[in-house]
Amino acid sequence: MKTLTEYLDLAAVAHGHLCAGQVLGVRxxxxxxxxxGIGDPIAxxxxxxxxxxxxxxxxxxxxxxxxxxxxxxxxxxRDWGKVAATFVDLQTGRAVRIAARESSKQAAREMFPALxxxxxxxxxxxxxxxxxxxxxxxxxxxxxxEDLPGFKGPRVVCARCGEGINFKxxxxxEGRTLCRSCSGEKYYETRS
Numbered sequence: 490m491k492t493l494t495e496y497l498d499l500a501a502v503a504h505g506h507l508c509a510g511q512v513l514g515v516r517x518x519x520x521x522x523x524x525x526g527i528g529d530p531i532a533x534x535x536x537x538x539x540x541x542x543x544x545x546x547x548x549x550x551x552x553x554x555x556x557x558x559x560x561x562x563x564x565x566x567r568d569w570g571k572v573a574a575t576f577v578d579l580q581t582g583r584a585v586r587i588a589a590r591e592s593s594k595q596a597a598r599e600m601f602p603a604l605x606x607x608x609x610x611x612x613x614x615x616x617x618x619x620x621x622x623x624x625x626x627x628x629x630x631x632x633x634x635e636d637l638p639g640f641k642g643p644r645v646v647c648a649r650c651g652e653g654i655n656f657k658x659x660x661x662x663e664g665r666t667l668c669r670s671c672s673g674e675k676y677y678e679t680r681s
Contacts, residue, residue: 490527490528493516508546513622514549516623517622517623524585530554535579536579537556538563538564539564540575541574542573544566552564555574562638572588584628585627587624600616636656647667648666648667648671649665
């Protein structure tokens with residue numbers, strides 16, 4: 490595993506700048522990997538799936554450190570709005586969820602009260618102990634075969650729109666195989 494400084498340098502490049510969320514995300518992921526005994530996530534890239542619970546700066550840092558990507562099917566997003574991630578070791582079946590403590594912000598302010606908010610948080614998040622920053626919980630995650638990296642499954646076609654559907658994400662409504670959008674689960678509206 491790289492050092493905190495090395496990861497922070499890489500995170501700044503990958504994210505476009507270094508912010509408190511990046512520092513917190515790097516620390517969060519480093520803790521998760523250490524707990525699972527994964528020292529080199531690049532060499533062991535098919536061993537890990539990471540679930541992130543927020544779509545903010547912290548997630549970019551977690552993905553960088555854990556070497557997990559959406560396109561490799563090793564990064565999973567659950568939109569829960571929490572600064573947390575669960576690291577699943579596919580080799581052992583062990584999983585650990587690491588969540589930022591709400592009190593970590595206050596601890597950072599108290600550590601560097603004279604610094605501007607983000608600068609103080611960045612500096613404090615790099616120095617505070619894992620116990621002050623995070624809650625750690627061993628959990629069980631049932632990863633379905635269709636959610637594994639490298640899964641090759643049947644592709645079905647939506648009976649309404651004709652688009653292909655992968656990874657068993659189809660819905661059967663009144664005997665018809667539909668995509669989620671055609672079944673009513675939409676995040677967009679069509680325009681004429």
